[in-house]
Amino acid sequence: MNWSVIGAVWRREMRSYFANPTAYIVLAVFLLITGWFFTLNLFKENLAHLRSIFDILPFLLVVFAPAISMRLISEERKSGTLELLVTMPVRDFDVIFGKFLAAFVLYAVALVLTFVYPFTIIVLGDAPVGSIAAGYIGLLLLGAGYLGVGLLGSALTESQIVAFILSFAVSAALAVLVFAAIVIPPPLADIIQYLSTTYHFQNIARGVLDSRDVIYFLSLIFLVLLLASRAMTQRKFL
Amino acid sequence: MIHIEHLKKYYGNFPAVDDISFDVARGEILGFLGPNGAGKTTTMKVITGFYPPNEGRITIDGRDVTEESLKTRAMIGYLPENTPLYHDLTVYEYLKHIADVRQIPNGEQKHRIRTMVEVTGLQHRLGQPISKLSKGFRQRVGLAQAMLHDPKVLVLDEPTIGLDPNQIVEIRDLIRKLGEEKTVILSTHILPEVQATCDRVVIIHQGKLVADGTPEQLQHRFQGRPVITLQVHGAPDDAGEKLLAIAGVETVDREQNSEANVKQFQIATGTTSDPRSDIFRLCVQQGWTLLGMTRRVESLESIFRQLTRRDEPAVPVEEVAA
Known part of the structure; x- marks a missing residue:
């Protein structure tokens, strides 16, 4: 890992996000949708929790993350x-990691902007701070996983649209594997369920920060970034 | 400095580069010539480490480009085809970004950027977005970028394409100046460029090397005998025999000429002899009026055409030499 390379790539990508309308559109849409679900929860049901956000957002990320990373x-x-x-003296993985960090920071900014919702309910009512924090950690890891998948999609093609569709398809598959239990007999279903991002997110969001769930996301991210760096050039790993 | 040994690169089953070997000496400017699609760009992509070779090997200063890729890439400055740049950055921001990615120490960055900006004449464009620059200035940014880390080797893929004639001359002069201390590989399909800038020429065709030598050597090797076209007024019918008597003249052919009392000859000479002064003296001595005399040597252009005819399969260089 060469941090001066990672940093240079990261700075360039951050700049490019905010020099174009991309970042602003992405942030606006993200806030609009989360805001809508939050207010629905708060006013319609008169409940001080973020459950609908934590229920819906994981599936929204399947579309949102590829949109951030496709280009x-x-x-x-x-x-x-x-x-x-890549013909400068840089390791492919450092380039990929710098780009990943840029997408991750943009996503983290979007998440931080939604903090107004938990603050509101913490101030207004008796909200479970611990479970909200756990939910956010889950969202951060889940989003990072999908951004990694998006980066892999982007490394495979020169078309942003194709990159988006590929990453969406893979992310969506990882998300819905959790429902495999409904149609597949138990021993196999458990294994398949274990591969699902949603399954591990739900574990974390329940407030139990199990190292297995964290390790699942970290290995998923590492694997897709490694594949992305392999796909970006035809050279050897790292 | 650059050593290429039996390089092969396939796209699927298609051999884009088919068993090419050549060396580039330190400080040499090598013109890499060939029609479009001959494999020039592919070879350059393998040299710069963008593509791994399928077969064969390339070393730069003794280091293999696949085994020690990071080290060889650090030695090379590369200007890819069509000069890809980040258009949303200004010239300064772009060069700064390249300096960062190339890990040029912070203390040296300012100095290196300033030097390159002066060499390429970009002083007044530093704050301009690259998207607003003309093609010529973008080309200069591309060159500045390629030389920012003071590389030993410069690989330039069609550096003058799309420039106007003045810009072409400027960029050529720049490359010449750089070539004094650096090893340069320059691809082109513009022939005068090679004669103007390069110490040596390698011509490839259909992925094979078909010629290798200095522009003069190539001319020498592939030319037929130089031919002198002579027009004289008032020469008698036996003028041809008198011309044939001159040392160095091998054959004399009388040509049709519509003007009255004007004779035209095609005089073939030995490859090294140039009997024009003797011909002139003969005319004076005999009282013929000399109307015209030109000596034609086969140009690099016709050699190039001869070697790279599309309908004929490429003949590897060994066979041409034999």
Whole structure:
């Protein structure tokens, strides 16, 4: 890991997010949708909790994360700048990691902006602070996983649209595997369920921060980033 | 400095580069010539470490480009085809970004950027977004970027394409100046460029090397005998025999000429002899009026065309030499 390379790639991507309307549109849509579910919860049901956000957002991320990460590599491949970038003395993984961190920071900013909702209910009512914190940690890990998948999609093609569709399909599959238990007999269903992002997110959001769930997300991220760095060039790993 | 040994690179089953070997000496400017699709760009992509080779090996300063990729990439400055740049950055921001990615120490960055900006004449464009620059200035940014880390080797893929004639001359001069201390590989399909800038020429065709030598050597090797076209007024019918007597003249052919009393000859000479002064003296001595005399040597252009005809399969360089 070479942090000066990672940092340079990260700065360039952050700049590019905020120099274009992308970041603002993404943040606005994200806040609009989460805000809508929050107010629905608060006023309609008169309940001081964020359950609907923690129920709905995981599935929303399947669309939201690929939208953030789809351009990261495909755009550079299309314009030819990727060739210049990877023929400089940089490790492919450092480039991928810098890009991943940029997407992750944009996503984290979006999450932080939603803090107004938990603050509101903590001030207004008797909200369970611990479980809200656990929910946010879960969202952070879940989103990071999908951003990694999105980066892999982006590394595979020079078309942003194709990158989006690929990453959406893979993320959606990982998300709905949890429902496999309904149609598949128990021993196999358990294994399949264990592969699902939603399953591990729900574990964390329940307020039990089990290392197995955290390790699941970290290994998922590491695996897809490794595959992405392999897909970005035809060179050897790392 | 650069050593290429039996390089092969396939796209699927198609051999884009098919068993190419050549060396580039330290401080040499090598012109890499070939028609579009001959494999120039692919070879450059393998040299710069973008593609791994399928077969063969390339070393730069003794280091293998696949085994010690990070080290060889650090030695190379690369300007890819079409000069890809980040258009949303200003010139300064872009060069700063490249300096960061190349891990040029912070203390040296300012100095390196300033030097390159002066060399490429970008002083007044530093604050401009790259998207607003003309093609010529973008090309300069591309060159500045390639030289920012003071590389030993410069790989330039069609550095003058899309420039106007003045810009072409400027960029050529720049490359010449750089070539004094750096090893440069420059691809092009513009022939005068090679004669103007390069110490040596490698011509490839259909992925194979078809010629390798200095522009003069190539001309020498592939030219037929130089031919002198002579037009004289008032020469008698036996003028041809008198011309044939001159040392160095091998054959004399009388050509049709519509003007009255004007004779035209095609005089073939030995490859090294140039009997034009003797021909002139003969005319004076005989009282013929000399109307015109030109000596034509086969140009690099016609050699290039001869070697890279599309309908004919490429003949590897060994066979041409034999």
